[in-house]
Amino acid sequence: MKKTYLFTPGPTQVPPEVTLAEAKPLIHHRTSEFSNIFAKVTDGLKYIFQTKNGEVFIFASSGTGGMEACVVNTLSQGDKVAVVKGGKFGERWAEICEAYGVEVIPVDIEYGKAVKPDLLDYLLKKERDVKAVFVTQCETSTGVVDDIERIANVVKGHNVLLIVDAITGIGVHPLMMDDWGIDIAVAGSQKGCMLPPGLAFVCVAQSAWDAIEKSILPKYYWDFKKMRKGLGNKTTPFTPAISLITAAGKALDMIKEEGIENVWKRHARLAHATREGIKALGLELFAGEASSNVLTAVKSPEGIDINSAIKRLRDETGVTITGGQEELKGKIFRIGHMGYVNDFDIILAISAVEKCLYENGYKIELGKGVSKVQEVLVSCKK
């Protein structure tokens, strides 16, 4: 008997109620029955993006597809943009822009650090022809969360679009499309939304349409204008991923029932407990003060082959945590704690980390991390 526990920064655990919704008999997507589900899901997404005026488009695609949609709908060849690059996903924004002949001014941030909004202000004052700023709310590769509210405040002072990768941030950290004045944000299904991967959600504020009208980069599948027309008919222009959208209806109901503010608070509390548990084991947070509530990135202890240790943990216990990617490979490990996660999950995750490190030669007093988590969670009320 082996149970499966996903503590990865996506995909995340899917509640059984959501799985049951996903497994419902398929219905046709050009029916009022589907349109009702679709409209409900769209409303639920507007709630988690905290927008009344914006629209949310649902693509059958991974999050990266949603990112590409943001680029090709707002820009033209030769346009200049600023991209905050503090990890693999910030770099992806730059790669997509460059693939379309958009000139990228990189804002290189040391891995593990947040971007300073003042730096963006300085850059936008100097570079007057920047059309858009691309940022990542939570950089999944490093565990850093950026302060989107302050960034938005800065960007709003210039005549520039703010486009946010909220793929892992959404439903974990607050993201206020309307209040903060974000122009476009993209999210993915397999993170805080508690769904399997396969859907990208793109939230487009009214303020973005001027740029969308002017953009002449080529597009078809990602075309926001087609999506908007579909939205008017409570459907998508191309066959939607019906089972995943049906599942989304259930997942968003659960988020609504808990209340998005409570969802944010829950993540903050659980992430705090995780960080304290990690520190109690004598380990160091990779992102320090900038650590997100989405995942905790931890510096790998010296002398341990962390990737082999993680693999052995998964094979033996069914608990999946992840290592670092690309240049962070072998240097960090990452514990995801977003979505369908509660107190006991954090106890479990930290106990698995303890066991994993202990059995691979890291000298710790067994139970120290778990005790700390227990203590934090009991003392820090919901």
Add this chain to the structure above:
Amino acid sequence: MKKTYLFTPGPTQVPPEVTLAEAKPLIHHRTSEFSNIFAKVTDGLKYIFQTKNGEVFIFASSGTGGMEACVVNTLSQGDKVAVVKGGKFGERWAEICEAYGVEVIPVDIEYGKAVKPDLLDYLLKKERDVKAVFVTQCETSTGVVDDIERIANVVKGHNVLLIVDAITGIGVHPLMMDDWGIDIAVAGSQKGCMLPPGLAFVCVAQSAWDAIEKSILPKYYWDFKKMRKGLGNKTTPFTPAISLITAAGKALDMIKEEGIENVWKRHARLAHATREGIKALGLELFAGEASSNVLTAVKSPEGIDINSAIKRLRDETGVTITGGQEELKGKIFRIGHMGYVNDFDIILAISAVEKCLYENGYKIELGKGVSKVQEVLVSCKK
């Protein structure tokens, strides 16, 4: 109590075994466990595309995304292509090409007719600078099946890529990538593959790589080179739609167990019975001799508001058939019979069509269609 019966040309009914696979607890996509599933699914897809030398890429997207991938990976701006346009989906090839600045020579075919391969031969002799020919194996909007084998024979005589939309054709009509010399074919999950929508499968023959290397249309998410690199690591470059791919493992097992030749024969037999049932009711096939085994398109009887009748049928009985799209709206109705379909499903579908037409004022002898289907199926052995 209402049961759901999908007789639409996609999505199609999903076997309970496949749904159960889809509902399995999620696993992480950068693990050997997922790679094993992924490799098995890729092999299964190569089997249904009938290729040993080609590669199959799995995109999280609808079929249209897979079509766009074919265009952006093989062409450059200003290239000239020929597109067979005999319905909505042929027209989609043209729209995608045009969105990317590719010049389209339209091969306009009357709706309901198949393209004559000789016409393509004539065109390719005249237009020496055509880079690719785009065709649709089964034009879902009209019910027509094109003769891809003969088309491939013609196209091979010229130095031109053949790119086939096999989205609804795959797993229903034979499609022999290697034997016929098709360069690229695209399929979707929600048709003959008996899966929910959300996956596009693109099969790329070795012969296509010369064009892929030369293509400079912009791309990121759809990039075949990235997909090929992923394939080497038994994964995808971006987060795959894990639950749908796990489901695909089961669906492809079922197809393999039946044997693809038997799957083709089953569809031919059931489509034949459907057509005979329809004719016994005094109705006319929209695609006549060119009718596919994927769906049967039927001319709507005079004096019936077919779309209201279809809606009432669905609301009252849970049986979903579909009307015509765009200029065929109100003029035809379509019965899908692909994928998880057996003898009794055809009896059921035709009985529903009988009831639907009868109750909306079309004068028929009740039971005439059903009896004919019964007779055909019993006499025409498997």
